[in-house]
Amino acid sequence: MTVSRVTIRHVAEAAGVSRQTVSNALVHPERLKAPTLEKVQSVIAELGYRPSSAAQSLRSQRTGAVGFELLAIGSANRNEIIYPFTVALSEMAIGHNCHVVTFSAAGAQSPTEGYEDMIRAQVVDAFIIADTHKGDPRPAWLDKAGVPYAAFGRVWGRPDITSWADVDGAAGLRDATNHLFAVGYAQGGYLGWPFGSSIGDERRRGWIEATTASGRSLGPEAQAEQDLDAATDAAYDLIEQVGRGGAIACASDLLAMGVERAARRRGWVPGRDVGMTGIDDSSYAGMLKLTSVSQPVTTIADYLLGLVHKRLEGGPPPESGALFRPALVTRASSDPNT
Amino acid sequence: MTVSRVTIRHVAEAAGVSRQTVSNALVHPERLKAPTLEKVQSVIAELGYRPSSAAQSLRSQRTGAVGFELLAIGSANRNEIIYPFTVALSEMAIGHNCHVVTFSAAGAQSPTEGYEDMIRAQVVDAFIIADTHKGDPRPAWLDKAGVPYAAFGRVWGRPDITSWADVDGAAGLRDATNHLFAVGYAQGGYLGWPFGSSIGDERRRGWIEATTASGRSLGPEAQAEQDLDAATDAAYDLIEQVGRGGAIACASDLLAMGVERAARRRGWVPGRDVGMTGIDDSSYAGMLKLTSVSQPVTTIADYLLGLVHKRLEGGPPPESGALFRPALVTRASSDPNT
DNA sequence: TGAGCAAATCTGATCGTTCAAATACCGCGG
DNA sequence: CCGCGGTATTTGAACGATCAGATTTGCTCA
Numbered sequence: 001m002t003v004s005r006v007t008i009r010h011v012a013e014a015a016g017v018s019r020q021t022v023s024n025a026l027v028h029p030e031r032l033k034a035p036t037l038e039k040v041q042s043v044i045a046e047l048g049y050r051p052s053s054a055a056q057s058l059r060s061q062r063t064g065a066v067g068f069e070l071l072a073i074g075s076a077n078r079n080e081i082i083y084p085f086t087v088a089l090s091e092m093a094i095g096h097n098c099h100v101v102t103f104s105a106a107g108a109q110s111p112t113e114g115y116e117d118m119i120r121a122q123v124v125d126a127f128i129i130a131d132t133h134k135g136d137p138r139p140a141w142l143d144k145a146g147v148p149y150a151a152f153g154r155v156w157g158r159p160d161i162t163s164w165a166d167v168d169g170a171a172g173l174r175d176a177t178n179h180l181f182a183v184g185y186a187q188g189g190y191l192g193w194p195f196g197s198s199i200g201d202e203r204r205r206g207w208i209e210a211t212t213a214s215g216r217s218l219g220p221e222a223q224a225e226q227d228l229d230a231a232t233d234a235a236y237d238l239i240e241q242v243g244r245g246g247a248i249a250c251a252s253d254l255l256a257m258g259v260e261r262a263a264r265r266r267g268w269v270p271g272r273d274v275g276m277t278g279i280d281d282s283s284y285a286g287m288l289k290l291t292s293v294s295q296p297v298t299t300i301a302d303y304l305l306g307l308v309h310k311r312l313e314g315g316p317p318p319e320s321g322a323l324f325r326p327a328l329v330t331r332a333s334s335d336p337n338t
Numbered sequence: 339m340t341v342s343r344v345t346i347r348h349v350a351e352a353a354g355v356s357r358q359t360v361s362n363a364l365v366h367p368e369r370l371k372a373p374t375l376e377k378v379q380s381v382i383a384e385l386g387y388r389p390s391s392a393a394q395s396l397r398s399q400r401t402g403a404v405g406f407e408l409l410a411i412g413s414a415n416r417n418e419i420i421y422p423f424t425v426a427l428s429e430m431a432i433g434h435n436c437h438v439v440t441f442s443a444a445g446a447q448s449p450t451e452g453y454e455d456m457i458r459a460q461v462v463d464a465f466i467i468a469d470t471h472k473g474d475p476r477p478a479w480l481d482k483a484g485v486p487y488a489a490f491g492r493v494w495g496r497p498d499i500t501s502w503a504d505v506d507g508a509a510g511l512r513d514a515t516n517h518l519f520a521v522g523y524a525q526g527g528y529l530g531w532p533f534g535s536s537i538g539d540e541r542r543r544g545w546i547e548a549t550t551a552s553g554r555s556l557g558p559e560a561q562a563e564q565d566l567d568a569a570t571d572a573a574y575d576l577i578e579q580v581g582r583g584g585a586i587a588c589a590s591d592l593l594a595m596g597v598e599r600a601a602r603r604r605g606w607v608p609g610r611d612v613g614m615t616g617i618d619d620s621s622y623a624g625m626l627k628l629t630s631v632s633q634p635v636t637t638i639a640d641y642l643l644g645l646v647h648k649r650l651e652g653g654p655p656p657e658s659g660a661l662f663r664p665a666l667v668t669r670a671s672s673d674p675n676t
Numbered sequence: 677t678g679a680g681c682a683a684a685t686c687t688g689a690t691c692g693t694t695c696a697a698a699t700a701c702c703g704c705g706g
Numbered sequence: 707c708c709g710c711g712g713t714a715t716t717t718g719a720a721c722g723a724t725c726a727g728a729t730t731t732g733c734t735c736a
Binding site: 019020056 | 691
């Protein structure tokens with residue numbers, strides 16, 4: 001039994017009114033007299049009528065869809081965030097009555113080719129972009145084309161672009177560091193990425209701020225690339241410096257995983273002998289019971305969809321980008337009583 | 339400068355032909371005389387015309403979109419596969435000239451509510467579904483509604499439904515086991531999930547088949563839940579049984595991770611002292627340099643899109659479901675020369 | 677030269693919705 | 707009882723593409 005294609009005409013006929021009246025019942029209910037409205041609404045419910053989005057799109061020149069590019073390549077680290085974010089976008093889309101079209105322009109000439117296609121074919125009328133980087137051609141192209149968009153992640157090097165939301169990495173590390181002190185670790189070291197990465201430097205700043213705000217002097221710190229062996233090696237010396245009863249805040253879950261491995265290699269129990277925290281609350285943070293900082297992807301998705309929606313309505317861009325505070329997820333790796 | 343909304347009329351006018359001729363140039367080029375075709379094509383290219391998908395949808399009653407439900411909940415294990423699969427779908431969609439609409443019916447009354455909405459509003463005209471389970475109401479609902487769909491993963495308990503593709507887990511474990519023997523490990527044990535899970539039992543069968551086919555007797559085996567501590571505990575005894583120079587094939591990357599940890603705890607170097615393989619080629623398999631079996635998500639995505647496309651054209655369902663062979667990814671964890 | 681025919685191209689109608697403008701309705705004062 | 711102002715509802719047109727059927731073009735052959 002095929003789901004009947006109930007059109008506005010069917011409803012109009014069944015309710016004994018005109019098509020326009022049915023349309024008004026949905027879009028401008030205040031234009032109808034109460035009894036008419038009720039009658040139409042009940043027929044709509046009875047027949048299960050839903051306006052055809054294709055017809056609405058044609059009429060309004062709006063598709064009600066936002067595009068989101070999924071890149072095949074990308075570090076595991078990145079994917080750990082992008083997938084939950086994609087889910088969050090899809091969830092929040094309903095509330096903004098739109099839907100999400102994912103696309104991937106593998107094998108495209110230019111990075112904007114996929115975007116151009118989607119716009120030309122009128123498949124979407126706005127985009128959410130992620131993984132913006134310095135010199136990213138996408139914001140400029142979208143601006144020039146007059147296509148609304150909002151970015152998950154700061155648009156580096158373009159202070160004039162304010163349609164973005166990002167995670168406050170400094171706040172995340174402040175929370176993690178404060179937590180380590182609060183549960184009683186004597187000293188708080190830091191394992192970060194090599195200096196010069198904007199995100200890494202921001203996270204490190206959070207660790208410094210929380211430490212000094214607590215009236216302590218900075219604990220030992222070390223740097224490692226986003227690689228498990230490198231992290232483990234760096235951590236091995238670092239935990240010796242903080243000693244038993246100390247803890248290490250890390251710039252990522254992978255680095256925290258390195259600390260966990262280094263601790264085990266030494267025969268120390270993570271949490272009891274040495275504490276550690278990561279960032280991103282990735283799948284392996286859960287597996288290894290690592291305390292981590294969970295990115296507020298749902299809040300961000302909602303905010304970004306709201307942004308593009310406002311831009312589509314012709315509203316102005318926001319005053320500035322938005323930073324959202326991540327949430328600490330405590331697990332055994334930062335519990336001295338483990 | 340807004341991307342101009344070039345319509346078929348603009349092209350027609352510029353080329354000095356009628357709308358229909360322009361349409362034919364794209365849909366039925368053989369109907370045009372060579373010079374006309376070339377003229378029209380060059381104008382199309384010049385103006386950057388792309389047919390409006392909204393208008394096409396309205397006319398054809400086809401949206402050219404397939405829906406894919408993203409579930410917020412779900413084990414980390416599952417997400418490790420679903421994300422690459424989502425990317426693969428988005429990539430392959432271009433080749434089937436359709437696009438992918440992700441949705442999520444968080445807080446829906448019934449599991450089919452989101453599907454019903456998408457169909458009623460004519461947002462998509464088919465679905466790809468994942469995570470089918472025994473008693474899943476979705477296939478039945480979709481069949482009844484006459485909506486084409488194809489499943490990633492067998493439709494358990496419904497042998498009459500053949501629109502699915504899955505990974506041949508037995509083949510994956512055969513390949514992994516054969517590889518372990520080929521590189522010289524003396525004995526091949528197995529760490530699997532508790533009996534009774536269809537996927538787990540199938541993988542175990544692959545290990546048994548490869549072992550007996552090689553003329554050896556089965557190595558030791560153990561079971562553990564999909565939990566790192568449980569896996570590590572089970573693995574600790576297991577690697578003692580296979581001893582140095584032995585190897586363990588595992589039913590999942592997480593279990594292999596447990597073996598890796600157990601080996602390290604014993605002071606053994608993964609790969610050199612004891613080999614291990616996982617399944618899924620998840621992010622942490624890469625991080626830990628675990629040999630794993632990579633699911634052919636791209637092939638499966640392409641096949642499934644092809645399936646729904648055929649169904650939309652009115653074609654018959656396939657004779658049977660399709661199993662695709664995964665690909666072994668060798669890393670240090672199965673290299674005795676590490 | 678013109679009839680006959682096929683191939684190439686064009687016009688009309690349609691998909692389902694919504695805006696704008698036109699019409700029907702209603703109560704009230706003259 | 708008519709007309710007036712205002713509200714409630716209806717009709718016409720349009721969004722852009724494509725199918726079906728009409729029309730034109732181009733060619734062959736009597």
